[in-house]
Amino acid sequence: GLRSLPGCVKFHLLKSDFIFNQTNVASVTPWSAPIIWEGTFDPILIDSIYKQQNLTIATTVFALGKYTRFVKDFLESAEQHYFMGENRSLTVRKVQSFKRWQDISMSRMEQLEKLIENELASEADYIFCLDIDTKFYGPWGVETLGRLVGVIHPWLFDAPRNRFTYERRPESQAYIPADEGDYYYAGAAFGGSLEDVHHLTKTCREKLHIDAANSIEAVWQEESHLNKYFLLNKPSKLLSPEYMWRDINESAAQIKVIRFSNVAKNYAEVRPNP
Numbered sequence: 693g694l695r696s697l698p699g700c701v702k703f704h705l706l707k708s709d710f711i712f713n714q715t716n717v718a719s720v721t722p723w724s725a726p727i728i729w730e731g732t733f734d735p736i737l738i739d740s741i742y743k744q745q746n747l748t749i750a751t752t753v754f755a756l757g758k759y760t761r762f763v764k765d766f767l768e769s770a771e772q773h774y775f776m777g778e779n780r781s782l783t784v785r786k787v788q789s790f791k792r793w794q795d796i797s798m799s800r801m802e803q804l805e806k807l808i809e810n811e812l813a814s815e816a817d818y819i820f821c822l823d824i825d826t827k828f829y830g831p832w833g834v835e836t837l838g839r840l841v842g843v844i845h846p847w848l849f850d851a852p853r854n855r856f857t858y859e860r861r862p863e864s865q866a867y868i869p870a871d872e873g874d875y876y877y878a879g880a881a882f883g884g885s886l887e888d889v890h891h892l893t894k895t896c897r898e899k900l901h902i903d904a905a906n907s908i909e910a911v912w913q914e915e916s917h918l919n920k921y922f923l924l925n926k927p928s929k930l931l932s933p934e935y936m937w938r939d940i941n942e943s944a945a946q947i948k949v950i951r952f953s954n955v956a957k958n959y960a961e962v963r964p965n966p
Contacts, residue, residue, distance in 0.1 A: 879915030
């Protein structure tokens with residue numbers, strides 16, 4: 693397990709000479725939460741608002757088994773693009789591994805819950821929980837901060853709701869009926885205040901344990917439970933797929949900047965089981 697704790701005393705976003713005004717995407721949710729795209733915020737203005745607050749942003753990633761090969765690119769690209777500021781620190785923790793990647797995925801919520809309770813609650817103001825098999829390609833800054841932050845999944849951001857891969861079995865705690873759901877959120881990136889993310893991880897951990905006791909595993913493990921949580925607890929801010937693209941995805945007209953992306957890989961080779 694790997695925890696990066698960049699104490700951002702000062703923030704400095706990478707700035708372009710112009711702001712592209714998005715007109716072909718929704719910039720607000722039905723519950724009036726902002727959706728962050730390139731061109732929907734002024735990086736100079738938002739930087740000036742936050743840089744005097746002396747904030748600390750904790751960031752967690754898990755690197756188990758062969759996934760340790762992704763650590764170098766993640767950290768090096770984060771140094772170039774992620775919350776540019778002073779006083780960064782890096783802490784490594786040993787965590788339990790499992791024979792099934794599904795169990796590795798499902799254990800993350802419990803470990804995050806304990807980490808927040810035991811260490812981060814008194815150390816950080818915000819937290820982002822990210823996948824390690826990723827790389828930063830563009831600026832990820834204070835425009836992403838919010839009480840509860842979800843990232844729209846890059847495969848389903850322009851898909852109709854009936855294509856969302858929610859858990860559809862009523863027996864699961866992650867069940868979402870066919871006529872419900874707002875967006876499909878990526879499990880590879882979420883964040884917010886320490887209090888809100890602690891509640892998220894605690895709730896998902898409890899629901900995962902109930903499913904396990906009933907011998908059911910949600911279709912996309914923790915991501916399914918995350919989507920159920922966000923259905924019932926609306927995020928205060930959504931990040932567009934600019935903040936969670938996939939290297940194997942084709943380009944899309946709506947995506948003007950790729951900031952963070954899941955790297956291409958052979959899952960059969962890096963995962964411990966199919």
